[in-house]
Amino acid sequence: MKPPAIDYYIIATINEQEKHFKVVQLQTTEDVPCYACFIGETEIRQLRKETYGKWEKLWGNLDNNTIQFIGSQIMEKTTPP
Known part of the structure; x- marks a missing residue:
């Protein structure tokens, strides 16, 4: 079963x-x-979270700190409490 759309x-x-x-x-x-x-x-x-735990951009213009911040915001929304 696939997870619900986010x-x-x-x-x-x-x-x-x-x-x-x-x-x-x-x-x-x-x-x-x-x-x-x-x-x-x-x-x-x-963006996607790589298997080694770091968020990476697949395309787009962002610095690494912003990528990691956006990734952490995504994790907050997608990780169950």
């Missing part, structure tokens, strides 16, 4: 500006969760 909002600071992102979990052929981040209707980046 679709929620997070807030992150990018270039010293607060941004509101819609995060959507994508289906992948490798069964590794990948997350698309949108501002409005525009997809601006994709």
Whole structure:
């Protein structure tokens, strides 16, 4: 059984500006969760947590600290209490 679709909002600071992102979990052929981040209707980046525990961008322009912050926000939303 596949997990339910994940679709929620997070807030992150990018270039010293607060941004509101819609995060959507994508289906992948490798069964590794990948997350698309949108501002409005525009997809601006994709992230996933690698097997070694670090969040990586698949594409998009972000510094590592921002990637890790967004990844931690995703984990807060996706990890059961």
